[in-house]
Amino acid sequence: MKILSHPQLPIYLLLAFCLLLCGIWISFLLYGINITQPSTVNWSNSLIHTMTNFQIFQTIFIKNLIATFLIISLGVIGFRLIPALCIMYNGYLIGNMISDLNYNFTVMFAMIFPHGYIEFPLLLFVGACSFIIIQELHETGLNAYTLLTRHKNPKVRYILKNYLIYPYIVIIIPGLVIAAIIEATFTVWNLKILIGG
Numbered sequence: 001m002k003i004l005s006h007p008q009l010p011i012y013l014l015l016a017f018c019l020l021l022c023g024i025w026i027s028f029l030l031y032g033i034n035i036t037q038p039s040t041v042n043w044s045n046s047l048i049h050t051m052t053n054f055q056i057f058q059t060i061f062i063k064n065l066i067a068t069f070l071i072i073s074l075g076v077i078g079f080r081l082i083p084a085l086c087i088m089y090n091g092y093l094i095g096n097m098i099s100d101l102n103y104n105f106t107v108m109f110a111m112i113f114p115h116g117y118i119e120f121p122l123l124l125f126v127g128a129c130s131f132i133i134i135q136e137l138h139e140t141g142l143n144a145y146t147l148l149t150r151h152k153n154p155k156v157r158y159i160l161k162n163y164l165i166y167p168y169i170v171i172i173i174p175g176l177v178i179a180a181i182i183e184a185t186f187t188v189w190n191l192k193i194l195i196g197g
Contacts, residue, residue: 001170002162006132016127019084020120023091024098031099057184064119064176068126072164072172075130076137083130090123110190115183122175125167133163 003009051059067086074082094112101107136159 001166003129003132003167006163008132008135009128012128012131013124015131016087016124019087019127020091020094020124023088023093024095025091026088027092027095027099031096053184053188056188057180060183061176061180064180065173068122068172068176069168071123071126072130072133072168075133076160076164080131080134083127083134087123087127111187115179115187118175118179118182122172122179126172129163129167133159136163 067090071083071086074086097111098108101111137156140153140155140159
């Protein structure tokens with residue numbers, strides 16, 4: 001797959017990782033670190049407590065599918081700021097969840113890491129794809145308007161096929177399915193044991 005051999009992929013993966021960490025750091029700055037406060041997560045009042053595993057899978061998969069598609073497709077517009085803000089916002093949500101869990105490492109591991117091993121690298125990959133699309137489209141000299149009106153341009157078709165469509169279908173969607181399955185089964189099972197319900 002062309003995206004995996006792109007020379008800028010490692011740099012953009014690192015950039016996406018830094019943006020994710022920046023979002024987490026902003027969340028910590030806003031909420032502070034106070035491990036003396038009890039956790040604000042109430043499992044018994046959670047919607048997940050009343051949902052079936054398939055409903056949890058469906059909700060998580062659709063939410064992540066939309067989020068990743070927005071991040072990667074917004075690269076077509078040509079503004080790096082939009083996907084960068086989306087990645088930072090995801091980092092912010094992670095930091096917020098860690099704060100809500102009161103930095104309880106056992107519960108954090110149960111809630112985040114089982115599916116996070118797949119979901120976080122996918123998020124970084126999506127960000128890198130978006131940045132690569134932006135870079136490659138800038139090199140064509142086309143702006144968003146001409147891109148939409150000249151979509152039959154062979155260079156544009158090459159970029160969209162190899163850096164948006166193929167990665168999304170071959171890597172991102174299968175990865176999101178696996179992550180959602182793990183989150184809807186193993187993560188929920190961990191939480192039921194650790195938190196109760």
